[in-house]
Amino acid sequence: EVQLVQSETEMKKPGESLRISCQASGYTFKNYWIGWVRQRPGKGLEWMGVIYPGDSDTRYSTSLQGQVTMSVDTSINTAYLQWHSLRASDSGMYYCARRFDSTYNWFDPWGQGTLVTVSS
Amino acid sequence: EVVLTQSPGTLSLFPGERATLSCRASQSLDGTYLAWYQQKPGQAPRLLISGASRRATGIPDRFSCSGSGTDFSLSISRVEPEDFAVYYCQLRNFGQGTRLEIK
Numbered sequence: 652e653v654q655l656v657q658s659e660t661e662m663k664k665p666g667e668s669l670r671i672s673c674q675a676s677g678y679t680f681k682n683y684w685i686g687w688v689r690q691r692p693g694k695g696l697e698w699m700g701v702i703y704p705g706d707s708d709t710r711y712s713t714s715l716q717g718q719v720t721m722s723v724d725t726s727i728n729t730a731y732l733q734w735h736s737l738r739a740s741d742s743g744m745y746y747c748a749r750r751f752d753s754t755y756n757w758f759d760p761w762g763q764g765t766l767v768t769v770s771s
Numbered sequence: 772e773v774v775l776t777q778s779p780g781t782l783s784l785f786p787g788e789r790a791t792l793s794c795r796a797s798q799s800l801d802g803t804y805l806a807w808y809q810q811k812p813g814q815a816p817r818l819l820i821s822g823a824s825r826r827a828t829g830i831p832d833r834f835s836c837s838g839s840g841t842d843f844s845l846s847i848s849r850v851e852p853e854d855f856a857v858y859y860c861q862l863r864n865f866g867q868g869t870r871l872e873i874k
Contacts, residue, residue, distance in 0.1 A: 696808075
């Protein structure tokens with residue numbers, strides 16, 4: 652069974668750094684893009700970007716370029732989403748998901764989500 | 772960049788009624804690149820249909836989609852109680868979603 656398991660809820664202060672994780676199982680991790688999707692409280696889904704574990708090729712949303720960093724560790728089949736300096740506006744639920752392939756952008760399956768709260 | 776606009780924002784129906792959710796693109800696109808998702812409260816989104824008409828594993832056949840060019844739709848032939856949720860279309864970015872609620 653293909654599965655993505657994300658790290659637990661995080662509570663941080665503005666200016667702090669954070670890295671959340673997404674561990675994949677049930678398939679060859681290097682062969683499929685992993686995407687990240689943000690959902691702010693009460694809002695819709697926002698495509699953040701994708702990373703290809705095979706070579707760490709990364710595509711970011713234009714609006715998020717420079718604000719987050721996506722990375723992978725293929726030795727443990729894990730993708731990461733990192734912030735160097737959090738802002739209150741980074742609060743929300745963050746989902747990782749497996750992208751179908753390099754042509755089609757749909758995501759399946761999804762991780763359970765990591766809730767990030769940034770507050771002073 | 773193609774923008775997807777979903778309508779209505781909220782759709783109120785009785786169980787058993789037919790639901791039609793719209794997803795309009797800002798420019799013509801190949802429908803095989805479009806996907807639809809369902810999200811229930813407190814849950815991650817779930818892929819419903821991809822490649823214009825392929826239902827994901829476990830998705831009942833009361834869900835279907837159609838459309839071409841700039842106008843696409845997701846239909847639920849007879850809405851079941853478990854179908855009340857928020858639905859999103861996606862090309863790369865997502866539409867803003869349609870909430871299907873019980874009338």
